[in-house]
Amino acid sequence: MIERYLHALSLADPGNEDPAATRERLREQFPKGATRRMTQLGLLVGASLNELQPRAEDAIVYATAYGESRTLEAYLDSFPSASPTLFQTSIHPSAVQQAMITRQSAVGEFFPLTGRGQLVATALQTAVLANAPRVLVCGGEERGTWLLENGIASARAFAFALALSAEKTGALARLTLTQGAGAAGELSLPDFFDALVARRALEQSVGCGLRLTLTWT
Amino acid sequence: MSPAAAVCLEAAGCLTALGDAAATHAALLRGECALRPVPVLGTDGGEDVPLALAGGRGLDETAPPSWLPLLHTLAKTIPADAWGSPGRPVFVTSSNFGVGSLHAFRRTGDRAHLAYGTPSLCVEWLAGELGWGTNVTTLSHACVSAHLGLLLASRTLQAGLADRALVFSFDFISPFVAGGFHALKILNAGFPAPYADRPTGSIGLGDGAGFAVLSRERGDFAISAQSLHNEMHHFTANRADGAGFAACLAPVRAAASGRKLWLKGHGTGTLEAGRLESAALASAFPVAPLVSWKGSLGHTLGSCGLVELALATAAVRAGRAPGTVGGAAPSFTPEVALEPFSTAAYDGVVCASNAFGGAHAAFLLTHD
Numbered sequence: 001m002i003e004r005y006l007h008a009l010s011l012a013d014p015g016n017e018d019p020a021a022t023r024e025r026l027r028e029q030f031p032k033g034a035t036r037r038m039t040q041l042g043l044l045v046g047a048s049l050n051e052l053q054p055r056a057e058d059a060i061v062y063a064t065a066y067g068e069s070r071t072l073e074a075y076l077d078s079f080p081s082a083s084p085t086l087f088q089t090s091i092h093p094s095a096v097q098q099a100m101i102t103r104q105s106a107v108g109e110f111f112p113l114t115g116r117g118q119l120v121a122t123a124l125q126t127a128v129l130a131n132a133p134r135v136l137v138c139g140g141e142e143r144g145t146w147l148l149e150n151g152i153a154s155a156r157a158f159a160f161a162l163a164l165s166a167e168k169t170g171a172l173a174r175l176t177l178t179q180g181a182g183a184a185g186e187l188s189l190p191d192f193f194d195a196l197v198a199r200r201a202l203e204q205s206v207g208c209g210l211r212l213t214l215t216w217t
Numbered sequence: 218m219s220p221a222a223a224v225c226l227e228a229a230g231c232l233t234a235l236g237d238a239a240a241t242h243a244a245l246l247r248g249e250c251a252l253r254p255v256p257v258l259g260t261d262g263g264e265d266v267p268l269a270l271a272g273g274r275g276l277d278e279t280a281p282p283s284w285l286p287l288l289h290t291l292a293k294t295i296p297a298d299a300w301g302s303p304g305r306p307v308f309v310t311s312s313n314f315g316v317g318s319l320h321a322f323r324r325t326g327d328r329a330h331l332a333y334g335t336p337s338l339c340v341e342w343l344a345g346e347l348g349w350g351t352n353v354t355t356l357s358h359a360c361v362s363a364h365l366g367l368l369l370a371s372r373t374l375q376a377g378l379a380d381r382a383l384v385f386s387f388d389f390i391s392p393f394v395a396g397g398f399h400a401l402k403i404l405n406a407g408f409p410a411p412y413a414d415r416p417t418g419s420i421g422l423g424d425g426a427g428f429a430v431l432s433r434e435r436g437d438f439a440i441s442a443q444s445l446h447n448e449m450h451h452f453t454a455n456r457a458d459g460a461g462f463a464a465c466l467a468p469v470r471a472a473a474s475g476r477k478l479w480l481k482g483h484g485t486g487t488l489e490a491g492r493l494e495s496a497a498l499a500s501a502f503p504v505a506p507l508v509s510w511k512g513s514l515g516h517t518l519g520s521c522g523l524v525e526l527a528l529a530t531a532a533v534r535a536g537r538a539p540g541t542v543g544g545a546a547p548s549f550t551p552e553v554a555l556e557p558f559s560t561a562a563y564d565g566v567v568c569a570s571n572a573f574g575g576a577h578a579a580f581l582l583t584h585d
Contacts (some may be wrong), residue, residue: 002376065337072316076323079396087397088452088573091312092357094335097574102451104454105463110576114336114355117557122354130371150328152335179378181305181444185459207304208352 004135005171006214008163010051011197012044012121016143018156019043019070034102039089041142044159046099049149052161054100054137059069059132060067062096063123063139064190067117069153073146089149101126117186118207125210127164135164139189158193171217173199178211187212188204224371225436226582227381231427231527232287233514234269237294242531243354245539246557249318252408252421252543260384261324267408268390269423269515274393278317278481280329284389285346288426290548292347295428300383300388301350306373309357310386312519312572315339317391332526336526343387354431360483361445361570363384363427363522363533364578368443370431380432386520394518395422401453410488411509412495412553413545418488423515427523429502438530441565442472442582448575455493455575462497469567470501473581476565478502479538479558481529483571485516486543490571495549502567506554512543522570522578530565533584 010157014022019040028037029050035043041064068090075086089098091108092111093112099108111126127135138161144153164175183203195202195214202214234251235241244251254265259276260336270276274283301307322330333339338354356365364387370382370396398404398420407419431440446465450456480498483490484507498507510515510528517524532538541548548555569579 011563027282029408066335072319073395076319076393078383079320079323079392080258080263080340082396082400084397084400084402089401090397091573093359093360093574098450099448101451101574104450106575107447107463108464109445110358112358113370116337116341118351119337125373125378126354129369129376129378145234149346150322150331152319152331152338154376177311208354 001176003176004128004164005168006162006173006175007165007171008052010048010161012048012159017104030102030146036099039068041068041095042098045095045138045140048159048161049138050162051100054105054136054159056106059130059135061123061127061137062112063119064139064141065114065189066154067092068094069142069144069147097211115182119189120192121153121210122207124177137162144207159194160196173214173216175212179209223439223441224374224431225434226293226438226440226450227427227430227432227436229527229530230290231524232271234271234423238531240442242528245510245513245542246537248542252515257395264406266404267419267421271424274460278321278391278577282333288387291426296430301352301353304379306379306382307349307353308370308384309340309353310362310519312357312359312362312367313388313394317393320391320393326358341345357573358516359574360521361572361578362519363569374431374433378421382431384429386518386523388518389424390422403434403487409512410543411484411486412491412544413539414547414549420485421515423477423517425524427520427527428527429523433443438584440580440584442469442581444468444579446577450575455490459497460492461575461577462494464502469579470579473565477563478505478565479563480505480507481525481566481568482507482509483569485511492549496516499550499552506558507552508541508554525568529568529582533560
């Protein structure tokens, strides 16, 4: 069993908010002019990360199933004159990179992951295996448009960031991962997010042979 | 970050436009270039750019993807095991997955392409094709993706969560990615000349896939140190002082003390990154010969770390490392090796890759 403690938590649940409204609402949380080219997911993940004040010695683990859906849509629609800005912003780790580049904050380890039912399991396993004293686990989705109509984008926008360490004192929650749960089980990113919002305890198989417990103090 | 403890490399393999690892290594030794001028948007035309497509396939995506038979062929060379079961995790890495299928869908309206269009769908489909279970971790960090898979697989072994781990990476070029790099103007009509000090930089893109089987005890190679660093300075540029390169190399340099090394750099053919990278490598590992193979194979993107690992092991086994195919004098540093050389005098290889966002990754491959 590997045990970690949750020390900070930031949540963003904008529902069906339009990306332009998200940009306006969060504008003050980023350096002047920085939000102009940020995506909705970049803004949401970035605001969540900002609350946790990333440090150079942190590791960052980022989980998203669909990533930059809106940018991907716009990039595909830009053909045959492909947009260079949309191309570079469409890459999977973009949301965290947008946020950290606005902060000009270098970080050693950054693990961007993707998946569906096993995504939470693999992200948390990545986090507990990191050597860094503090690991920031963040994730989220943005609501797609034509990709959503075709069933390959998220239907909701949300984001979260949480800080994990081995330090027990002052923790908000205790998290354990135990091997030997068998191959079955899954926990999707939206379901994990909802549990964080409700501060709901978790005790279940999450896939990859792992059993997760999350106990709030 | 501090270097991780060593893990053993039990097997490694790859495919490129020049064939499997042995065929690719042999072709590189002969100085062959796999890159060919291809219209950047496939059947939609556009400027001819240097691309290296594997197995005679076309640039336009098909449904199912035309690269599936190539992956089946590669997968047959992976040591058999219950991959994807508890204790036998698979780490899949890519920067593209099946994103070319989204371009094909948008272009044609054929919904058959959607089944491969997201990373999750693509990996789940591929896992079914290759007979893997569900213990699959999927990582995507642009062109350092494969390095992340190697590091995470190593940690899983070191933590006792697995006895053996498979890292598998694939990236196949499509109009989606060729169009993007062309829009950034670094993919153009010019052919890449890695580390050459010339007026204009250019890259080529290539199909590539690779695998590595890691274990705690078996294998005649070891991955003795691994390092990551993310500058988070600019999406497509590095810090001008090269600090990001140096930060990533420092732990590997410490772990390599006393070893005789050669260097497999990132070396895509861009000028500023090539200049910074070669200077940082020359500073960290003085006199060690430096090569890049992307002037022949093209940049195999998120899979380059695994493709080039397999080629480095092939070079060591054969006793000869290919030179920097496509490179030309004058090079940024005198250590750039333009011709093949014997590996007999060396007992380690540093393999480095870079990516968007100022991401850096490096590992030390050692052998007795």
